[in-house]
Amino acid sequence: MKPGLRVALxxxxxVGTEVVRLLNEQAADLAARVGTPLELAGIAVRRPERVREGVDRSLLTTDAQALVTRDDVDIVIEVIGGIEPARTLMLEAMKSGKSVITANKALLAEDGATLFAAAREYGADxxxxxxxxxxxxxxRPLRESLVGDHVNRVLGIVNxxxxxxxxxxxxxGAGFNEALEEAQALGYAEADPTADVEGFDAAAKAAILAQLAFHTPVTAANVHxxxxxxxxxxxVAGAQGMDCVVKLLAICERVPSKDGRNGRGVSVRVYPAMIPRSHPLASVREAYNAVFVEAESAGSLMFYGAGAGGAPTASAVLGDLVAVARNVAGGTPGPVEVTYAKLPVLPMGETVTRYYIQLDVADEAGVLATVAEEFARHDVSIQAVRQVGMGEEAQLVVVTHRAPDAALSATVEGLRGLEIVREVASVMRVEGDV
Amino acid sequence: MKPGLRVALxxxxxVGTEVVRLLNEQAADLAARVGTPLELAGIAVRRPERVREGVDRSLLTTDAQALVTRDDVDIVIEVIGGIEPARTLMLEAMKSGKSVITANKALLAEDGATLFAAAREYGADxxxxxxxxxxxxxxRPLRESLVGDHVNRVLGIVNxxxxxxxxxxxxxGAGFNEALEEAQALGYAEADPTADVEGFDAAAKAAILAQLAFHTPVTAANVHxxxxxxxxxxxVAGAQGMDCVVKLLAICERVPSKDGRNGRGVSVRVYPAMIPRSHPLASVREAYNAVFVEAESAGSLMFYGAGAGGAPTASAVLGDLVAVARNVAGGTPGPVEVTYAKLPVLPMGETVTRYYIQLDVADEAGVLATVAEEFARHDVSIQAVRQVGMGEEAQLVVVTHRAPDAALSATVEGLRGLEIVREVASVMRVEGDV
Structure with a gap:
């Protein structure tokens, strides 16, 4: 057997504690699969005095900078998170010839380009x-298995x-606040839930997915x-009436031009939307994640599983570690991110979507005609309209055909200005065929 | 750019026609991703006179043997299927230093060991x-992404x-024959449906999955x-009464021993079984496939998509082609199958399962006691029993706890021999928590 490879954490x-546990427990398996043993060379932490079960204290150091450039380190695993010092440490590591594994979505979504460029420059994984x-x-499937195919759309529940x-x-039938409190009580949501409930976390992941799927640079700032x-x-009740369910979706789409299939750009967006209950994503319950991929030849694929947690995240890190270790041992780096397509990211207004709109309307003749006219004025065509309730309680439920988002949102503004519309009770985008 | 790589088909x-189409249509994309262009060097066919749209006739040859050993061929793609001549051709190709991509489940399930040994011996992919x-x-995920994890179970709809x-x-509510005829009319089933409906196709796939998941040699002959x-x-109606659905499942399980988690063996089996409607596999409709994987750290994962068809299969071949071409260009072969665990494949009788049993019983006192006694005699414990119908129509529905399959099937034999049991109307295994 070749000499072992040394890993800095x-x-x-x-996540880090789980990585250490798996490295220890599965040492024999990992060595068999890599072809050489893996050994922990050091662990950079801020507070070495903290008790960490199963972690050898002699490996701890507070000098991360020194650790990532040490001559006896081959591979660096970064599970600190955040932008700095993670970025500097990873760049230093690659500059010193180490390959890097990271779980850092925020950094990849904000400044993946700098990291990818460094990987290319220094021949690092x-x-x-x-x-x-x-x-x-x-x-990995997007990056490698589907690499001979043409991905048109990625639709995912990633938070x-x-x-x-x-x-x-x-x-x-809970309201948002009630459901959030329950999620917090159960540990599914943090005390400050902003990153999750405002879609920042999902947007970072959407940027990473779009970049991979379309070989085009996308940052979190580009994501609607x-x-x-x-x-x-x-x-939610309105969605149920349509046999739909509301999900926070991350959507990455190739927008076709009239002549070429590479398209005139990509649309990357995160928002709550209705999807039909018959869609495979609709049955994703609780805190599970799932990502639906539409590729030209492969057709529709879905990937489902736990989206977070120490052990699942550590499992993904270990999978990467085996691949990287094999590459390092063999002297050949793996595939580097390529953004050769360089498609523009289209603004939300140009993205084609569909709306579900629920209106409280006055109880008088000609209401439907007035409402329909507002849609026509913005060139938005109506797929279905239905009256719910009578008299004072009368509501109109409208589902549109596909139209540019700008036209749809202008229509909603127009409806708000109509005298016969007492209130726009609900507006939600619709994905999938309803 | 490096000189191109040459591919023999x-x-x-x-499938082959689709591979040719994708190679032509996506030539630029593929070159960008591999780092060098891919070129078709030749296509071996039995009947060159047949019309194949989009295929350059000058590439056709009937001499497959000569093609796979040609000096100007780097990579061989095998989509002939069957045992021979596919096996000989792939072995010859690897012996001459070519890497091989295949879609041949029958051969891999019957004699994968010979192919894997050749790949190792000749350093071929x-x-x-x-x-x-x-x-x-x-x-690829099983082989690479989950390689740092410990897979305990693979449960799939693979046909x-x-x-x-x-x-x-x-x-x-259709019967089997009616549903089969419809499937044949729609092209989902072949005129001779034996390989599918008798589970041979699923068993071959189960063998391949088990081998990968447990690093243990498994052939189709080992699969129950x-x-x-x-x-x-x-x-099917009985399953509905249990809020279950009947699926043909391929199940690969690590069977734990009392002390070590590597277990005393693996169980690999294909049979129709009930699973709860709440299980992610239950919502897999029509001809879709899905595979559910339970790993120690990653938890439950599911992979869903089209399981067959020319374009989807060709997409998978192209994904492999990019990986292999990158390995060939870089001079480092990819991971070779390792069966270091060498766990025994346990006989079906020792596999622990659960049964659903529906009995037509006589309308007399003491029936339940007699039936329960038969279960006890075989050490099978009952989870639930329910009487359906009255008098002449009386049926007992019994769901057992988990027990060795041999004990369960002996119990059914015993029940058949009881005078008060008019008929064992339905026996089906149950997977998942009902």
């Missing part, structure tokens, strides 16, 4: 399966917290983002 | 994503034909196999 919280959808093997909240609202804080019990 | 039927579950990236038939039976021809409308 940056960060030793929930940069693997990051754990950054999206926890243990679900998703990036477990919001899926748990929306699932509770759907199941129990709407959270779930405004989703009401009425929205 | 063996077989040019439905042997990739076979397309052999199981069409375009669903499944083998689209039987899933279509069972789905029709569940939806329309029962088809769906005996599944009746009554069985």
């Amino acid at each position: 940056l960060g030793c919280g929930v 940069l693997y990051y399966e754990a950054s999206v959808a926890g243990a679900i093997p998703l990036l 477990g917290t919001t899926n748990y909240i929306l699932d509770q609202m759907d199941t129990n 983002r709407e959270g779930i804080t405004e989703v009401s019990a009425a929205d | 063996l077989g040019c039927g439905v 042997l990739y076979y994503e397309a052999s199981v579950a069409g375009a669903i990236p499944l083998l 689209g034909t039987t899933n279509y038939i069972l789905d029709q039976m569940d939806t329309n 196999r029962e088809g769906i021809t005996e599944v009746s409308a009554a069985d």
Whole structure:
């Protein structure tokens, strides 16, 4: 057997501790699969005095900088999270010839380009399966298995917290605040839930997925983002009336041009939307994640599993570690991210979507004609319209055909200005065939 | 750019034609991803005179033997299927230093060991994503992403034909023969449906999955196999009464020993079984495939998609081709199958399962006591028993706890011999928590 490979770990919280446990427990298996043993060379932490079960204290150091450039380190695993010092440490590691594995979605979504460029420049591996959808093997299939295919669309539930909240609202008729409190009590949501419920977490993952699927640079700032804080019990009930369910979706789409299939750009967005209950994503319950991929030849694929948690994330890190270790041992780096397509990210207004709109309307003749006229004025065509309730309680439910989002949102503004519309009770985008 | 890599294709039927189409259409994309262009060097066919749209006739040859050993060929793609001449051709190719991509589940399940040994001996790549579950990236995740984890169970719907038939039976209350005829009329089932409905196809895939998941040699002959021809409308109705659905499942399980987690062996089996409607596999409709994987750290994962068809299979072949081409260009072969665990495959009788049993019983006192005694005699404990109907129509529905399959099947034999049991109307295994 060849001499062993030495691994440095940056960060030793929930995920890091699990990584250490798996490295120890599965040492024999890992050695068999890599062809050489893996050994922990050091663990950089901020507070070495903290008790970490199963972690050899002699490996701990507070000098991460020194650790990542040490001559006896071959591979660096980063599970600190956040932008700095993670970015500097990973760049230093690659510059000193180490390959890097990271679970850092925020950094990849904000400044992946710098990291990918460094990987290319220094011939280092940069693997990051754990950054999206926890243990679900998703990036590797997109990056490698579907590499001979043409991905047209990625549609995913990539945030477990919001899926748990929306699932509770759907199941129990709970309102958003009530469901959030329950999620917090059960540990599914943090005390400050902003990153989850406002869609920041999902947007970072959408950027990473779009970049991989379309070989095009996309950052979190390019992602149109709407959270779930405004989703009401009425929205969820309206979805149920359509045999739909509300999910926070991350959507990455290739937008076709009229002549070439590479398209005129990509659309990357995160928002709550209705999808039909018959869609495979509709049955994703609780805090599970799932990502639906539409490829030209492969057709529709779905990947489902736990999207977060120490053990699932550590499992993804270990999968990457085996691949990287094999590459290092063999002297050949793995595939580097390529963004050769360089498609523009289209603004939300140009993205084609469908709306579900629920209106409280006055109880008088000609209401439907006036409403229909407002849609026509914006060139939005109506797929179905239905009156619910009578008299003072009368509501109109309208589902549109596909139209540019700008036209749809202008229509909603127009409706708000109509005298016969007492209130726009619910507006929600619709994905999938209803 | 480096000089191009040359690819030989063996077989040019439905899948082969799609592979040629993708190689031509995506030439630029493929070159960008591999780092060097890929070129078709030749296509071995039996009948060159046949019309194949989009295939350059000057590439056709009937001498497959000569093609796979040609000096100007780097990679061989085998989509002929069957045992011979596919095996000899692949062995010759690897012996001459070519790497091989195959979609041949029958051969891998019968004699994968010979192929894997040749790959190791000659330092060749042997990739076979397309052999199981069409375009669903499944083998690569098992082989690579989950390689740092510990897979305990693989539970899959890996045959689209039987899933279509069972789905029709569940939806329309159709009997097996009626549903089979419809599947044949729609092209989901072949004129001779034996390989599908008797579970041979699923068993071959189960062998491949078990081998990968448990690093243990498993052939199709080791797989316990029962088809769906005996599944009746009554069985399906019985499942519905339990809020279950009947699926043909391929199950690969690590059987734990009392002390070590590597276990005393593996159980690999294919049979129709009830699973709860709440299980993610239950919602897999029509001819779709899905594979559920339970791993120690990653938790439950599911992979879903089209399991067959020319384009999906070709997509999987192309994904493998990019990986292999990258390995060949870089001079480092990919991971070779390792069967270091060498766990024994346990006989079906020792496998622990659960039964659902429906009995037509005599209308007299003491029936339940007599039936319960028969279960006790075989050490099988009952989870639930329920009487359905009255008088002449009386039926007992029994669901057992988990017990060795031999004890369960002996119990059924015993029940058949009881005077008060007029008929054992339905016997079916149960998977998942009901």
